[in-house]
Amino acid sequence: MKNYAFMLFILLETISLVMVINYNSYHKARYLNSANWLAGNVYHLVSSVYDYFHLTRTNKQLADENVRLRSLINNMPGVVVTPDTLVVDSMDYDEVYSFTSAKVINNSTNRPFNYITLNKGRKDGIKPDQGIIAGSGIVGVVTNVSESYSVGFSVLNSRWSISAKLKKTGYFGSLEWTGNDYRIASLNEIPFHVDIDRGDTIVTSGYSSIFPEGIMIGTIKDFFSPQGENYYHVDVALSTDFKELSYVEVIENINKAEIEELEKTIKDGS
């Protein structure tokens, strides 16, 4: 048993690397994440301390958001408001979204794959694949849920991409974070013939059931046409400041199950 240390080393490294590889695929590692009881509670406690340092800014963000919503609500028929839930019956698209407010208790911006932990979980109706937004725009998507906490990809995670479109022309592409700057993401698949400009607004397309249409993503910061390709290279300045996240809303598409069922029958039939 002279080499037992080496055998143990190989065993532990194998376990670790299997976990690394499993965690790389969306939705595989359902149990080991920061939505667990221990991490959730520690982060909850930590964020309640850090919150005091951000009170002024958070208040201002919420006040601005109130003003924005108040002006929106006046222009919107078919809106039902109850104290903790807002059901918007969007006339245009016949989709019903319900929003749950949550607080970001852990968040990172400096890793290649960034996650956010929220203080709401299964008992609050949070489920995987629900979108997360803030007053300033898109934030991320829920991937794992425990009883009281949930964890998800933030936009700053290159393991997923977001269906986005140009507000001006309606052309859509996919938005992906490139892994360097927490303020910049790149928009792909916009063909050369589309008319784009710096400052153009990018919003969600509504083609996936995660986000409603028209949620703010950011504005075009820079773009160029790479030689020998068909698509622009577009840098988007994200509207959400990921270093200053506090309160967010989780979006549930109430018709999601029905939409997916319907889409499944088409796939099965073809």
Added chain:
Amino acid sequence: MIKYSVMFIVLVLIQVAILNQIEFSGYVNPYLYVLFILLLPVNAPRYVVLLSAFFIGIVIDLFTDSMGIHAAAAVFIAYIRPSVIRIISVHDEDTEEYPGLQKNRFSWFLTYTSIIVFAHHFILFYLQVLSLKGFFTTFLRVLISSFFTIFIIVLSQFIIFRK
């Protein structure tokens, strides 16, 4: 045993509640918890060192949603630790049981810390990106973060762990 359990909890809390929250820039993220593996007794059974390293790595992974990455880096440095100690202990007085700063020469401790921290950060940052794409950017992150980790570890020896 109690001393190491307390150190384990304190280091994990400092790591997840303070160091991971302060995001200096895209390049700097010190990992002070490595100190736990550094300070285990030199003559501790190897399986104890390997398993403790694996355990602290998994706990950090749980908090950072990086399953397996910290565990892999921690187990690696736990494995190379005895060889590093053997290679750098050239003087007769370098045979202390406790590898902390108060029992050893400053240069010995600095060399020991630097080698282990660099090895840990090297494995960690390359596993994080899981590719050699942007090799030099990642290498820069390894160097800068290593520098800060080493700095904090040496500082901590002067402040807290010195008796």
